[in-house]
Amino acid sequence: MHLRKSHLLLGLITIWIALAKLLHGKNTLQIDTYENTSFTSYVGKMALELRGNRTESTAFIYFFNPIRTFIDGFVQTIRNLIAVPAANSQIPTIGWFGVVGLIGFFVYATSQWRTAILSIALLLGCGALGMWQFTMDSIAMTLASVILSLAIGIPLGIWAGLSDRVLKFLTPFLDLAQILPTLVYMAPIALVFMIGAASATIATMIYAIPISIRITSHAIRTLNQSPVEASKSLGSTKKQTLTKVQLPMAKQMIVLGINQTVMAAVSFVVIAALIGAPGLGKPVVSALIIRNVGQGFVAGFAVVFLAILLDRSTSAAAKKQVSYIQPSEKTLRNRRIAKISLGIGALISVYLSRTMLWAAVWPSELSIAKQVEVFTNDATNWALKNLYFLTVGFKDFISYSVLNPLESLLAGSPWYLTVGMVVAVALVIAELRIAILAFALSMIIVLSGLWYESMITLTQTIVGTLLTMMVGIALGIWTGRNDRLEKILKPFLDAGQTLPAFVYLVPMLGLFGPTRFTAIATGIVYSIPIVVKIVCEGIRAVPHSLVEAATASGSTTYQIITKVQLPAAKRTILLAVNQGLIYVLAVVVIGGFVGSGGLGYLVIVGNSKPELQGKGLIAGLCILLLGVIFDRIMQSSARRS
Amino acid sequence: MKSRNGRRSLVLAITLASALVLSACSKSVNDSTSAASGECGDYAIAMHAWNGYTASAQVVAEVAKKELGCNITQTTLDEGPTTYDAMEAGTIDVVIEDWGGGRWKEWVDRGAVVEAGLNGNVGLIGMYVAPWMAEKYPDITDSKNLNKYASLFKTADSGGKGAWYEGPPGYTTIGEKMVSANKLNFKVIFSGSEAALVDGFTKAEANKTPFIGYAWQPWTLFAKIPNLEKGHVHFPANDWSDAAEASGLTDYPETPLMKLISKKLNDSNSSFATLVKNFQWTNDDQNSVAADIEGGMKPEEAAQKWIDAHPDQVKAWIGK
DSSP: OHHHHHHHHHHHHHHHHHHHHHTTTSSOOOOOTTOOOHHHHHHHHHHHHHHHHTTTOHHIIIIIHHHHHHHHHHHHHHHHHHTSOOTTOSSOSSOHHHHHHHHHHHHHHHSOHHHHHHHHHHHHHHHHTTOHHHHHHHHHHHHHHHHHHHHHHHHHHHHHHHOHHHHHHHHHHHHHHHHSOHHHHHHHHHHHHOTTHHHHHHHHHHHHHHHHHHHHHHHHHTSOHHHHHHHHHTTOOHHHIIIIIIHHHHHHHHHHHHHHHHHHHHHTTTGGGGGTOOSTHHHHHHHHHHTOHHHHHHHHHHHHHHHHHHHHHHHHHHHHTTOOSOOOHHHHHHHHHHHHHHHHHHHHHHHHHHHOHHHHSOOTTSOOHHHHHHHHHHHHHHHHHHHHHHHHHHHHHHIIIIIHHHHHHHTSSOHHHHHHHHHHHHHHHSOHHHHHHHHHHHHHHHHHTOHHHHHHHHHHHHHHHHHHHHHHHHHHHHHHHOHHHHHHHHHHHHHHHHSOHHHHHHHHHHHHOSSHHHHHHHHHHHHHHHHHHHHHHHHHHSOHHHHHHHHHTTOOHHHIIIIIIHHHTHHHHHHHHHHHHHHHHHHHGGGGGGTOOHHHHHHHHHHHOGGGHHHHHHHHHHHHHHHHHHHHHHHHHHHHO | OHHHHHHHHHHHHHHHHHHHHHHHHSOOHHHHHOOOOOSSOEEEEEEOSSHHHHHHHHHHHHHHHHHHOOEEEEEEOOSTHHHHHHHHHTSOOEEEEEOSTTTTHHHHHTTSEEEEEEEEEEEEEEEEEOHHHHHHSGGGGBGGGHHHHGGGGBOTTTTTSEEEEEOOTTSOOOHHHHHHHTTOSEEEEEOOSHHHHHHHHHHHHHHTOOOEEEEEESOTHHHHSTTGGGGEEBOSOOOOSSGGGOOSSSOOOEEEEEEEEEHHHHHHOOHHHHHHHHOOOOHHHHHHHHHHHHTTOOHHHHHHHHHHHOHHHHHHHHTO
16 A cells, blocks of 8 residues: 555656646746736735725724724733833833742742743843833733633633533634744734734634634643533532642643643744734844844844743643642742742842833843854854855755746646646545545636746745754754763754744745745754654654664664654654645745745735735635645645555 | 642732833833924834835934934835835835836825835846956957847756846746846846845856846946946936836846925924935935945944935935
8 A cells, every 4th residue: 555655656756747747838827026917916906905994984993993992902001011101101110120030929929949040040131132112012911911821711612611512613723823824814814903902912812712712621621521521520510620629730730731721922022023012023034124233133033932831831840730748838838938938038129120310221231142143143254254155056956856846836837737736636635525625625726826936935835844844853863862962952943943933934044045945944943943843852752662672673773764664653753744834835835025036925025015915815815725735635645645 | 738839829920910010110220311392293214125215214313313302113024015004004105116116006096105215326227247257358348149148058057058047026027028138048036135136146157157137227246247337238218207007028137216294294384394305316316325324334324324414315305
């Protein structure tokens, strides 16, 4: 069976290449980037009307605008507290010294000394990078969107945890939200809620809510059922069982969900700046525009600091619940005393931050931003000067040997050939149902008029994914087999996952110039950590007995990897491919900023040229459709393997 | 377990409550330092990302703050519809330099945005080759000869043709039309950002590699790459003012840059409205401030330096 499948695939691809050669350049549906189809100009007109209606139509007056006003107000309140002065004041309600004191206290109260000290150090680090106000803005934005996300996500998650029907109803939306590249839904949201904090908050929520729903419902569903049964048989009402048994038992997992929600919100900090979010995203994005690598990194470091701070403080709170050993009276008392004195210290720091100028506004002398900026710029310039020829050679090699042939196969051949072949591949490796879905979605792309650009983006995504998998699987296997390596790599992988792709888009531009490969390279860097993590887990999950049996029968390491571990972890690896592809797709589209063209550029240009707005919105839709097609095919083929 | 949790929340709650009370009651730095904010009012200037814009906007901001006592917020955001929407929503009052040749029309028609006259800077857009090429191949700057050199510009990304690097998304660009109308053997590559063009021109000049790309004046890159202006490729004189109607055969026209203000500011009759409406200066003025910023001066300092050197002009703007 397995052999037949791969033979079939090989045959298909051969036919595909032959036909593509024969029919090259026919029916590619290519149109000028600045040309609209009748469909996209219709969508553009609708969007224009929507803008015009924002002050008149009832849907806006009674629904969207109140939501915007409420969220704007909510964000502004938090910002006034810690980040920006309210009207008629010179400083925010709590100055930097007070914020440091309060956060230190809260982290200590919810977890432990080490985390508290780490948090304070990271906060001071953000200040030293000259990013205090931006950091506070980001914290305020994150806080606002996390609070609102949890307010919606936790109740929905509980409901989905208790009712199968609700879960079934929600699942497609949850799946979709995970595939959706963030760049895609920002334009439609901004269209309705306008550029600003409200739009950014809502965009963040769309990203974060599914995560909190998923984890909360999972927490309820995976509970040990015997206490629940016991409570039911003792005659508790549903409500009593929920509040007295299920929720307390699921608490730890729900806190973990909060942690994941926070991390989702943080990862949005940068890209949200594109639709007017205040915070660290602003310096990062403007560094891209004026090509100042140093400034981008200074702000990027602050984002990483912030991410670590929020991650450690919330995950420490989650872990703390686990300890079953009752601490002694003495440690408890000591802790209480420490807590109270820290609390008093925090109060004093708040007081100082309101009365003393030095404690209110971060002193600009305490800044190493300039040095870091100069250092990074120097280092980058050195690297660019000395590595440029190497990187350009590599870029050209990949471009000529993989990128161009694949592009001419996917985009340069008639649309019906490509659609037909995608469907055929889906038939071979996935199910009939999925093949039909792939056909329907591909046809929507064709009819939208953006087929050619979609294939350009798809080409870059596939090349990026291939390269990611080559590096990711190798590293994943290696870390899966080597504990020490995993320990060494873990902080880098964590940082790689939190460092916003925008930050290294500029250095990539320096290394590879304004080309398609810049987008691909950025996508690779962004997706490698997740692929390594998944593959590593897959390798570790292979039963020890299998490996030991192979070792005992005298297999070499190479044989163990290729004959035992890889086949046993095949499913996980397929999932890693899928995850890698979705990640690469999400980042390849921001390559539109650095000359990679395709759908990403259309989204970007749609934001700044009114006449192309419709095309931009449809381009966003096409990105989503590409993502869904591939996600479904890969998921199904992982299921079947 | 329960009591421990309870006590923990209690300490947390007490601290939070007292922090709030404290911040509400205690005498704050605000009261002691609250500056003399004049009768001018609170306004927001859009800060677009390019350096020339920063120079103009910062000078207006400094004059407004120091001379008129206005409360000025400077908000970084994208040019074009993004900004017009913000003006409609009331969060932005001033765009000091807009290149967009009428893309604001829809908002003006709706009464959300008001044209506030020209700012005195004149934008010149064009296609430029790296200066070393203009020197080595003197006839390359005539559009008719471009095809002769097209093969030089070939890259891995240009599909066998010359690579033509188009301007950033928000700018007026008609590259695709120019290439097809003039039957140029080039492929348009959408560079996507100013950064991409800076990167392209800078490396091309440093490594003496071929490059043709979109550029505009005033732009600080012209100060960094000597003789860049000599690389201007000349197409026949322009025949259009609206990008949608351009034939593509001819060059970009000169663009007088426009100031836009919100309806709110226009109706306010405040001294700030007068300043913005009167503000006008030359490309040289803008370049001198922009160059100072580029050289590492803070925008506020660079703007102040220019203001100190031109007191009469400033007086004329504020109508005193």
